[in-house]
Amino acid sequence: MAKHGTARDDRNVGDLRTVRGKSEMPSAASSRADALDRLIHERLRLGIVSALAVNDSLSFSDLKKLMNTTDGNLSVHARKLEEAEYISCTKSFEGRMPKTQYRLTPAGRRALERYLDHMEALIRATRER
């Protein structure tokens, strides 16, 4: 798996605007794209939220392994999700080793569900065109 990129990968949202500018997007899909949750649209953050959606909790190292990313990248993106209260973070010690555990909050789960709805609506709108 390719390493997940940096915060610059927020470009995905920019891509959607570009496409809309070229009138490639049907109007229904256009309004959907406007409502996209930019916070979880970024790949690594989307990955974190998706992985936590099917786990009670995951440690920092679990997520790092799963997302195949670096410590720095993961902590930057995890912090953004934490600030939005999409995930919660618990720090503890296992012996002398610090352990960071992440959980998806109800707000995070709702955000993922909304995002899935948006993606499905985009696909539907394109097919109906």
Add this chain to the structure above:
Amino acid sequence: MASVTPLHRAPAPEPPALHARAMDNLAFIRDTMEAAGAFTAVSGWGMVAVGTIATVAAVIASSRHSAVESVYVWLAAAVLATVTMLWAIVHKARQARMPLLSGPGRKFVLSFSPPMFVGALITIVLYRAGLPATIPGMWLLLYGTAVVAGGAFSVKIVPVMGICFMLAGTLALFTPTSWNDWIMAAAFGGLHIGFGIPIARRHGG
């Protein structure tokens, strides 16, 4: 003579269609969930329902006078339990928006099915051979085998449950046949309910 380089660059490729990117995002979410490995299409609440059906079947089967009649009761319960479990699995996968037969789901089915098929065949053979009393033990062993094999692609608790079924099957084969219905009740009833509740609570329903 020096080569001529065109001033105009080739036009940049068109960005991928929006719906293609949306599908790609959905595939990414699904792949991540599968890789995260804690999702199981096995429905915990479905298992609780199956356990309840098995407990009722055990009570009815214990009131029968012959092993053959008990086997009929258990067969009827098996059909009802299978339908219930399939419905629960489909419902859970739909709720989680997970495709049923992709990735781990497909592997689970491919590993789970062969021992169940063998179990169905051996049931016919043992019935014809006049050995209905050995059927419950064989069912438990092969069901446990199927759960262990399928559970290798699911959450850890699933293969553990399979091992418990195999132990119950071993017990049923080497204890008096009068114990069969109670061992079946403890395994198909108790184990399904006992493992179903934590699976439902921890692994999405």
